[in-house]
Amino acid sequence: MSLRGLLVVAGVVLLCASLASATPTSSCTGDFTVGMGVCNFYEGTDGEVIDLSLAVPHGIIGLGIIGIYDPDGVTLSDELNFYNNADGFVHATLYSDSKVIGGCCSGVTFEDATGFAVWNIGNVYNIYSNPTAPEPGTLMLFGTGLLGAMGAVRRRL
Numbered sequence: 470m471s472l473r474g475l476l477v478v479a480g481v482v483l484l485c486a487s488l489a490s491a492t493p494t495s496s497c498t499g500d501f502t503v504g505m506g507v508c509n510f511y512e513g514t515d516g517e518v519i520d521l522s523l524a525v526p527h528g529i530i531g532l533g534i535i536g537i538y539d540p541d542g543v544t545l546s547d548e549l550n551f552y553n554n555a556d557g558f559v560h561a562t563l564y565s566d567s568k569v570i571g572g573c574c575s576g577v578t579f580e581d582a583t584g585f586a587v588w589n590i591g592n593v594y595n596i597y598s599n600p601t602a603p604e605p606g607t608l609m610l611f612g613t614g615l616l617g618a619m620g621a622v623r624r625r626l
Contacts (some may be wrong), residue, residue, distance in 0.1 A: 504591030
């Protein structure tokens, strides 16, 4: 295989690795009016605000702020805010890390050691705090190692 072919293969492998490890999209599904809804919040690599509509009209489900604490039980890591949006529906907003608003709490839950927390009140709200996407430096290190391995295999052939 030529050097050009090796570089193309390495590029395709790096592209597939970066796409496969991207942070999933946060979303809500199910019927929240009867306790059959599920929301999955996936934090990125830095503090952010994720706002999702529950598609439930105002006044149907309770509102408030849920404090999400680190495993130490002391540090407020995130907040989940249920509020009436101007669009006429109840929204759930995750404030993470540096974006925490500090108006806590009508309820609390705790992250485990992996950064996962759940607020289960019939409807289930899953919060995944540790991003799965590797840093660009990690991908560069992986890519250079892959190129070196291909070079070593090429010399042996």
